[in-house]
Amino acid sequence: MDIELFVNITSRAWALPILSKLHEGIAARQAPLLAATGASRTAFAQSMDHLIKMGLVERNPGYGHPLRPEFRLTAQGIAAAAIASKIQSVPVEEGRELLRRSWTLPVLTSLYAPSHFNQIKRNLRSITDRALSQSLKAMESRQWVCRSVDQDARPPRSIYRAVNTGAVISKITAPEIRFE
Numbered sequence: 001m002d003i004e005l006f007v008n009i010t011s012r013a014w015a016l017p018i019l020s021k022l023h024e025g026i027a028a029r030q031a032p033l034l035a036a037t038g039a040s041r042t043a044f045a046q047s048m049d050h051l052i053k054m055g056l057v058e059r060n061p062g063y064g065h066p067l068r069p070e071f072r073l074t075a076q077g078i079a080a081a082a083i084a085s086k087i088q089s090v091p092v093e094e095g096r097e098l099l100r101r102s103w104t105l106p107v108l109t110s111l112y113a114p115s116h117f118n119q120i121k122r123n124l125r126s127i128t129d130r131a132l133s134q135s136l137k138a139m140e141s142r143q144w145v146c147r148s149v150d151q152d153a154r155p156p157r158s159i160y161r162a163v164n165t166g167a168v169i170s171k172i173t174a175p176e177i178r179f180e
Contacts, residue, residue, distance in 0.1 A: 001083065001176060001177055001178070002177070003106060003109065003123065003124065003177050003178065004125075004126070005054075006105065006106055006173070006177050007103075007124065009051075009054065009056070009080060009084075010102055010103070010104070010105050011050070011102050012046060012051075013039075013047065014037055014046075015047045015050060015051055016084040016087060016088065016099070016100075017037040017038075017039070017084070017100075018039075018044070018047055018048060018051065018057075019051070019056065019057075019073075019080055019081040019084035020081065020084040020085045020087070020088035020089075021033055021036045021037055022057070022071070022073050022081055023081035023082055023084060023085040028060065028070050028071045028072055029069070029070050030044070030068060030069070031068075033071075048071070051077070055074055055076055055077070056074055056076055056080050057071050057074065057077050058071065058072060059071060059072075060072045083173065083176050086172045087099065087169060090165060090168050090169055092165055098142055098144070099169075101138070102131075103127060103131050103132065103135040104135060104139065105169065105173060106124050106127070107120060107124065107132065107135045107136065107145075108139070108144070108145075108166050108170045109170060109174050109177050110123040110124055111145065111160060111161060111162040112162075112170050112174030114159050114160065115161075116150075116157050116158065116160075117132065117133075117136075117157075117158060117160070120160065123179050139166055142165075142166075143164050143165075143166075144162065144164060144165050144166030144169075145161070145162055146160070146161050146163045147159070147160050
């Protein structure tokens with residue numbers, strides 16, 4: 001999976017939990033998935049529509065009712081769901097909502113090695129400076145990212161590294177994602 005696809009998946013808060021639950025074998029109908037994810041009906045519908053448009057999930061033809069459809073993973077969706085399941089299985093004491101933010105997982109993925117702000121930005125071409133800064137600050141406040149200053153560089157520059165829960169998630173996602 002390439003990083004742009006990963007960024008696109010994470011742009012909807014409930015996309016990864018839905019993929020994870022489908023991978024775990026939860027019944028692929030709306031009611032069981034809603035109960036398993038805890039998403040609201042509106043957020044669930046938006047995330048599911050997004051996954052269908054991306055080609056990761058499709059309606060299962062011949063199954064379900066038009067108002068209560070059944071879904072299944074596509075071939076590409078199976079690979080994405082496996083990664084989502086690994087991420088969702090990470091024990092998070094607090095901050096589970098941080099995983100549903102758009103840029104948290106792509107930024108952690110790019111922190112597979114300690115990086116400067118501009119290196120992260122180069123890996124995630126579509127991220128803005130503001131979004132990257134806010135994401136790093138939110139993860140730093142949860143102690144998922146550690147910021148230090150490289151005093152040897154002129155001018156001194158910040159170096160970011162994934163730590164604690166952030167490091168665990170980074171180790172799961174980085175080998176699975178290609179930066180192009």
